[in-house]
Amino acid sequence: MEKILIKNGKVLLFENNDVIIKNRDILVEEGKITKIEEKIPNSPEYHLIDAQNQIVMPGLINTHAHIPMSIFRETSEGVSLNEWLNNRIWPIEDRLTKQDIYNASMLSLIEMISTGTTCINDHYFMSEQIREAVRKLKVRAVLTRVIMDVDNNLQERIDEFKSFYETRLPDEDLITYSVAPHGLYTCTDKALQASANLARQYNLPIHIHFLESIDEIDDIKKLHGKRAIEVLKQYFNGIHTVLAHGVKLDDEDIKVLKTMDCGIAHNPISNLRLGCKIADTTRYLQEGINVALGTDGQGSGSNLDMFEAMRIACLIQGGIHENEARITAKEAIYMATINGAKLLGLNTKIGSIEVGKDADIILVDITKNLDNIIMYPNSNEVANLVYNTTGRNVTTTIVKGNVLMENRIIKGVDVNEIIKSAENIIK
Ligand SMILES: [Zn+2]
Incomplete structure (x- = not known):
């Protein structure tokens, strides 16, 4: 070398x-x-x-992304998160071929390299093609196969995850893995239990969407019969967990999260774009919760430019805090580097x-x-x-x-x- x-x-x-x-x-x-x-x-x-x-x-560390979503850039204009996922994203995703996923991933990865990100935490499917693109371009990535079962395909997805993880190459140290239940509102108790089992079996972290939108609060209650934070604790206590978003954590949520091995992947641009409220990262950091940065997919985040994410992460705190102290440029740099490395369990190597x-x-x-x-x-x-x-x-x-x-x-x-x-x- x-x-x-x-x-x-x-x-x-x-x-x-x-x-x-x-x-x-x-x-x-x-x-x-x-x-x-x-x-x-x-x-x-x-x-x-x-x-x-x-x-x-x-190198910047993007702690929440959906690598192939370059092709959905600017499809979220003027719609809510629910409408966007149900009418614009999921029907198209069902038709994507393996070659589409590879090509879309290559596009995202050159975008990532050209804007200074060296490590990306993915959350998607057709993972073999994403891994092929990651290997080709030699970036660092945390890969997975998303698990959800609103359409009853749980076993198929678990099998796909297992075969993906078990075909990893020994000594391929640029690629690590997570278990990724999509979210508490798209996974039944059975899917969450299966995810926790996989994480324990393979000693992998969990990567999950958590409180991205206030709309999901009621859906989670209906599906699981309890509050989101109680569901999270029930299944993932004791497992290192990457929580994408966390826009609306209340006092009780924060109290519980402080007892868990977890941190927040904050995606300010995606949250603003989809009208999903503003995560109070100033408070989360003050409370000792690790906060790192992500872009989310380009469909809602527009691009993978982590400099833009840093800038907006600072600016939007001014929208929820007035004159009191709030995060500064230095904190944004930590969030995009060493905090991200910690969140992905890679801080002895990078960050x-x-x-x-x-x-x-x-x-x-x-x-x-x-x-x-x-x-x-x-x-x-x-x-x-x-x-x-x-x-x-x-x-x-x-x-x-x-x-x-x-x-x-x-x-x-x-x-x-x-x-x-x-x-x-x-x-
Ligand atoms: Zn996401």
Whole structure:
């Protein structure tokens, strides 16, 4: 494996409970960060990446997405979550072929690489084709096969999950797995019990939609005969659980979640788009609940740009808090990096730039020019990363020492071909 020297960059580090930026060089060997020093001399054996005028930061971690949903971009305009799922998404999903899923996944993964995300937590079906795309593009992913049984297909889905998980390759360390019941309103008690059993049997986390919309509160009560939080605790207490959304947690919910091994994957753009209320992430973090960031599928989240997610995550807290303290740019950066790594159980490997961690690193262009005019004067580089940066500023994306994009060229694939192949899936 090639050794990489990232030279002359401004490196974003987490030190003494703070986010700081220092001029440092970084050496990557065997996929890991082996040195972070003021000056590391170049050598002919290194792949040299000049990071002059760039921020070098941990790759972003998208903790809730539906990888193939690139093809549903901008289909949610003007409809409620229920209407959108029932009338626009599920009928089309039923007709998708394996090739469609592969092509749609490739499109999402190049979008993800080009906007600086190095790890994605998926929640979908036809998982073999998603895994094939993930392998082809060498990103890091948590994969699954979603379980739900509103249409009585429970056993088939459990079998599909098992065969998917059991055909994993040993030593394929970029791909890990979760058990993913769709939600408490789309899974009967039987499906939730089966999911908990699978998670325990294989020692995997749970990844579930939880309180995405206030509409589901009554549906959950009708289906299970108790409150959402009681259902969650009944089945998943003691299992590490990724809760997508949690827009409307009350005092009792928070009290119970604090006793469970779980955290929130907050998807601010999708929540706003579907009119699903605003999760009070300021409070969740104050209460000690881990909050990370996600985009959700592009159907409701528009895109996989985690810089946009960071910015909106900060801004919307102003919509529910007035002058009191609320999350800042620094917290948004934690949410998109180290908090995400913790939520996915990967924080010993990724989530920060540290010696010994895997080299999941991105470079963000801050050159003084017209394209970056909104960053200057750059008196607060950390705030600028959150408020004035988009995924288009990312020049280079590295996952475990593999350079997937350099100077905005994605390696090893024909981007135009991928765009073309996903164009006509939804007609
Ligand atoms: Zn979702």
